[in-house]
Amino acid sequence: MKVERKIRVLVAKPGLDSHDRGAKVVARALRDGGMEVIYTGLRQTPEQIVSAALQEDVDVLALSILSGAHLTLVPAVTQLMKERGLDDVLVLAGGVIPEEDLQILEEHGVAGIFGPGTPTGEIIEYIKGKLAERAGA
Amino acid sequence: MFDKEKMSELARREAEWDEEVVQEWIKRVPERMERFSTSSGFEKRRLYTPNDVVGMDYQESLGFPGGYPFTRGLHATMYRGRLWTMRQFSGFGTAGESNRRFKYLLDEGETGLSVAFDFPTILGYDSDHPLSVGEVGVCGVAVSSLKDMEILFGGIPLDKVSTSMTINGPASVLLAMYTALGDAQGVPRDGLRGTTQNDMLKEFFAQNLCIFPPGPSVKLVTDIVEFCTRELPQWNPVSISGYHIREAGSTALQELAFTLANGVTYVESALERGLNVDDFAPRLSFFFAAHNDILEEVAKFRAARRIWAKLMKERFGARESRSMWMRMHVQTSGCALTAQQPVNNVIRVTMQTLAAVLGGAQSIHTNSFDEALALPSERAVRTALRTQQIVAHESGVADTIDPLGGAFSVEALTDEMEEGFWGYLDRIEKMGGVVRCIETGFFQREIADSSYEWQKEVERNERVVVGVNEYTSGDDWIPTRLLRVKQEAMGEQIEAVKRLKANRDKGKAQGALDRLRGDVEKDANLMPAIVEAVKAYITVGEVCDLFREMYGDYQELIVI
Numbered sequence: 001m002k003v004e005r006k007i008r009v010l011v012a013k014p015g016l017d018s019h020d021r022g023a024k025v026v027a028r029a030l031r032d033g034g035m036e037v038i039y040t041g042l043r044q045t046p047e048q049i050v051s052a053a054l055q056e057d058v059d060v061l062a063l064s065i066l067s068g069a070h071l072t073l074v075p076a077v078t079q080l081m082k083e084r085g086l087d088d089v090l091v092l093a094g095g096v097i098p099e100e101d102l103q104i105l106e107e108h109g110v111a112g113i114f115g116p117g118t119p120t121g122e123i124i125e126y127i128k129g130k131l132a133e134r135a136g137a
Numbered sequence: 138m139f140d141k142e143k144m145s146e147l148a149r150r151e152a153e154w155d156e157e158v159v160q161e162w163i164k165r166v167p168e169r170m171e172r173f174s175t176s177s178g179f180e181k182r183r184l185y186t187p188n189d190v191v192g193m194d195y196q197e198s199l200g201f202p203g204g205y206p207f208t209r210g211l212h213a214t215m216y217r218g219r220l221w222t223m224r225q226f227s228g229f230g231t232a233g234e235s236n237r238r239f240k241y242l243l244d245e246g247e248t249g250l251s252v253a254f255d256f257p258t259i260l261g262y263d264s265d266h267p268l269s270v271g272e273v274g275v276c277g278v279a280v281s282s283l284k285d286m287e288i289l290f291g292g293i294p295l296d297k298v299s300t301s302m303t304i305n306g307p308a309s310v311l312l313a314m315y316t317a318l319g320d321a322q323g324v325p326r327d328g329l330r331g332t333t334q335n336d337m338l339k340e341f342f343a344q345n346l347c348i349f350p351p352g353p354s355v356k357l358v359t360d361i362v363e364f365c366t367r368e369l370p371q372w373n374p375v376s377i378s379g380y381h382i383r384e385a386g387s388t389a390l391q392e393l394a395f396t397l398a399n400g401v402t403y404v405e406s407a408l409e410r411g412l413n414v415d416d417f418a419p420r421l422s423f424f425f426a427a428h429n430d431i432l433e434e435v436a437k438f439r440a441a442r443r444i445w446a447k448l449m450k451e452r453f454g455a456r457e458s459r460s461m462w463m464r465m466h467v468q469t470s471g472c473a474l475t476a477q478q479p480v481n482n483v484i485r486v487t488m489q490t491l492a493a494v495l496g497g498a499q500s501i502h503t504n505s506f507d508e509a510l511a512l513p514s515e516r517a518v519r520t521a522l523r524t525q526q527i528v529a530h531e532s533g534v535a536d537t538i539d540p541l542g543g544a545f546s547v548e549a550l551t552d553e554m555e556e557g558f559w560g561y562l563d564r565i566e567k568m569g570g571v572v573r574c575i576e577t578g579f580f581q582r583e584i585a586d587s588s589y590e591w592q593k594e595v596e597r598n599e600r601v602v603v604g605v606n607e608y609t610s611g612d613d614w615i616p617t618r619l620l621r622v623k624q625e626a627m628g629e630q631i632e633a634v635k636r637l638k639a640n641r642d643k644g645k646a647q648g649a650l651d652r653l654r655g656d657v658e659k660d661a662n663l664m665p666a667i668v669e670a671v672k673a674y675i676t677v678g679e680v681c682d683l684f685r686e687m688y689g690d691y692q693e694l695i696v697i
Contacts, residue, residue: 016256016272018345021386021472024585025592027697041695042345043260045268067256068512072271096476098511116476116509117605119596 007131009060012040012049014077017067022094022116026062029120035060035127046076054084060127063110066095071104078109090130094118138195139187148188159183170599175433176591177390179553185545193548198443202538204458206446208439208551209539210497211462216535221493222500223525224249224301224466225518231630232288235278239293241515245522249500250331251301252289253277254311261307261348261681264627265634273627276512277303281634282676286314287321296324300331301376301466306348308335309357310680313667316369320672332373332422332466335361338399338571342580344381345693348681351572353688357663359406364664366417373422375403376466382580383426384472386588389437390554392426394561395580397444401562402571404453414453418460427489427496428470434489435541436550438465438496443551444558467493468502474509478604478611482506483520490528495541501525581696634676641674649673650683657687 011027013020020042031037038056040049053061061081065073074093081089093105094114102113112126173181182189193199200206203213212218225247239250254277257269263281264273273279280286290300295318304311312333319329337354340347347354358375365374379396387395400421407417425441427434445463449455469489474482483506493501503521505513513521529535541547568574575581594600601607649670656666667680 016260016262016268017276018256020345021384021588024697025386025589028585028589029592031697037697039695039697041693043268067272068275069271096509096511117602119606120592121596 006034006036007060007127008036008038008056008058009062009127010038010040010049010053010056010058011062011064012044012052013042013064014044014046014049014073015065015067015069016043017065017069018042019066019095020064022066023062023064026064026094026120026123030062030124030127033120033124035124046073046080049077050080050084050086053081053086053089058089059131060090060092062092062094062123064094065097068096070095070097071101074105074110075108081109088134090127090134092123092127094123138193139191144188144191147186151184151186151188175389175430175550176428177388177433177554177557179390179433179550179557182546182549185549187545189545189549190552193552198548198552199542205450205461206443207462208443209542211442211464211499215497215538216494216529217538220529220535221498221525222249222299223247223522224251224500224502225522226251226253226301226303226468226502230274230278231627232278232280232285234274236289236291236293239289242518242522243293243298245519246526247522249299249301250293251502252303254302254304255279256346258311258677259304259306259346261310261677261685263634263676263678265631265638266678269631273630279627279630280311280314281630281678282637282674283314283317283671284633284637284674285630286311286318290318294324295319295322296328298330301334302331303334305334305337305340305344305346306354307677307681308333309361309664309667310671310677312361312364312372312374313664313671316668317672326368327370329369330371332376333361334376334378334424336375336378336399336403336424338402338575339378339381339396341575341691342382342395342584343385343387344378347691347693349684349688350691351575353684354691355402355406355572356660357684358403359410360662360664362403362407362417362420363410363412363662365420366412368664370420373420373464374417376422376424377403378424380424380426380468382584383428383470385584386472386591387584388587389428389430389433390557390561391583391587393437393441393444393554394558394565395583396423396425397441397448397558398562398565398571400445401448401452404449408453414449414455415457415460418449418453418455419457419462423463423465425465425467425498426470427467427493427498427501429473429485429488429492431488431492431495432541432547432550434492435496436547436554438467438493438498439539439542439547439551440554440558441465442497444555464499465497466500466502467496467498469493469504471504471508474504474506475602475605476509477609479506479510481604482509483524486521486524487528490524491532491534494528494532494534495539497539576694578694578696581694585696637674638676645673646670646675650675650679653680654683654687657683 027039202210362374365372377400379392383392446461449461505517507517653666
């Protein structure tokens with residue numbers, strides 16, 4: 001019988017931002033949705049986040065930013081991921097991110113961006129769908 | 138208050154009405170929900186009658202405005218005499234940009250300033266620190282040294298304004314800078330008016346902007362209380378804050394209970410320091426959130442005033458009326474605003490403002506409707522301020538004191554809030570007090586559970602959020618003129634901090650820093666040495682580095 005590996009997700013808070021309500025709610029919802037969730041806690045540098053992603057061998061990295069510093073922090077994280085060969089990790093971003101920035105983040109390798117009011121079920125479906133798509137490809 | 142016989146007659150009639158009229162009616166028109174409840178989980182009854190407040194003693198529970206227990210308001214005539222202070226929290230970018238915003242707001246009729254600092258400042262890092270990259274001036278104004286403060290308040294005489302500073306970990310440093318600025322302007326220290334948030338306890342479980350561990354943090358808070366009591370009699374040293382607790386996801390009752398428990402902790406600490414309760418208690422102030430459920434919020438504000446008065450009088454033996462006053466600043470709820478159909482937020486803010494006014498707030502900040510999208514634009518900030526002005530001058534609710542007082546529903550909810558509070562306080566104290574509850578993660582768990590529960594309720598459509606889980610069609614008008622902070626201007630700020638450190642009088646700066654270190658070792662009140670240090674252009678980061686070295690860094694307790 002094939003034992004299915006649980007989807008492993010790292011929920012991370014980069015930068016000095018302290019708004020963790022969304023990150024915690026999402027972390028708990030993903031866990032309730034059957035995933036293995038690691039939450040970094042607040043104020044992680046891109047270096048710490050990428051190291052954690054590597055160490056924990058995650059399938060998904062979910063970055064939560066509500067401080068407006070996403071255009072600095074997200075590219076810093078994805079750049080490091082590339083350097084460490086973490087190209088196969090699905091990167092998501094959530095928080096307060098103006099629409100006009102969505103494309104910039106996508107260009108930096110963010111697959112999905114979830115703003116305020118997103119139902120957690122939608123994020124779970126998205127992750128499962130994307131990972132299945134990649135596994136099938 | 139009520140005639141017993143008449144009350145039992147009323148109870149009989151109510152039972153009759155319920156059986157004969159209501160149950161019949163429900164058969165034809167079922168109610169929208171099986172159970173209606175407040176955010177705090179109290180069941181909302183279908184109808185409130187005098188029987189719901191039958192035990193109420195008017196004088197004991199409510200009294201008259203301006204008199205114990207202040208349920209109906211702190212002042213004899215409330216808003217008939219003077220409206221609340223309209224205090225909009227603002228600040229972004231460089232000190233120069235924020236200074237222009239302050240002057241704009243003063244011209245628009247605002248009566249008090251409120252400063253938002255950027256994350257590096259709040260966490261005790263200078264603009265030129267490696268961890269500050271990308272964050273300088275983003276969520277507030279960057280202040281590293283007295284030089285920035287001089288620019289921030291340039292052309293604003295400190296004896297003419299009152300200033301609220303939202304700062305906690307480095308509150309001692311920013312207050313020292315304000316004091317130094319007043320000294321330089323020639324304003325006597327007893328003429329400085331304002332507030333430092335300086336509420337470290339809630340940082341550990343709600344706002345999460347902690348630098349040092351709980352013990353030294355409470356020591357610093359108490360140093361400020363003592364310093365203000367002696368030197369800045371018109372300054373509110375602490376703004377004991379429930380706002381962040383609520384925004385982190387708590388219920389209204391948890392907001393009330395945890396905030397007042399923190400308040401009790403500060404009072405105990407000041408008393409241990411040897412201060413006389415009536416010397417410092419009048420200057421303690423509070424800060425709450427106003428959410429959408431108007432009746433629950435009004436009940437929370439009224440209960441908070443009554444509980445604090447009782448605590449101060451009965452538990453801490455205060456004698457002065459002012460020591461029993463709970464003066465409160467209220468901000469409308471950021472987390473109640475939606476990114477979807479943002480213009481709807483104007484209406485939410487209006488309801489929340491109504492709740493704050495009906496609850497008797499001393500000052501109010503109204504959020505801007507575009508805040509779920511970005512930093513507020515100037516246009517949205519103006520609408521937010523106008524909302525307060527419309528409630529003040531056009532709604533009529535400010536013309537009568539505590540106009541909801543006496544409503545059976547509001548009085549019953551107020552009583553329930555108070556009862557819920559005493560239950561929580563008892564639990565917290567049995568668990569060893571606030572600091573212990575932080576260490577064990579009690580508050581963190583309580584809040585995380587409530588916040589998750591709320592999210593689930595919204596996702597199950599048990600709570601309708603217009604534009605989010607219902608009524609989602611229609612134009613999604615998104616404001617396009619969002620405010621952006623130019624990172625080039627921030628480069629200049631970073632350079633300026635480096636120049637300052639290179640060019641200041643090094644001997645004087647080192648001497649001041651040494652004196653501060655000595656005072657930390659002696660466990661003296663640190664405020665006088667910090668004032669001296671900032672006058673020598675020692676920076677926020679340098680003072681906090683010293684404290685980090687001496688007191689240690691706080692390690693977050695992760696609770697999901």
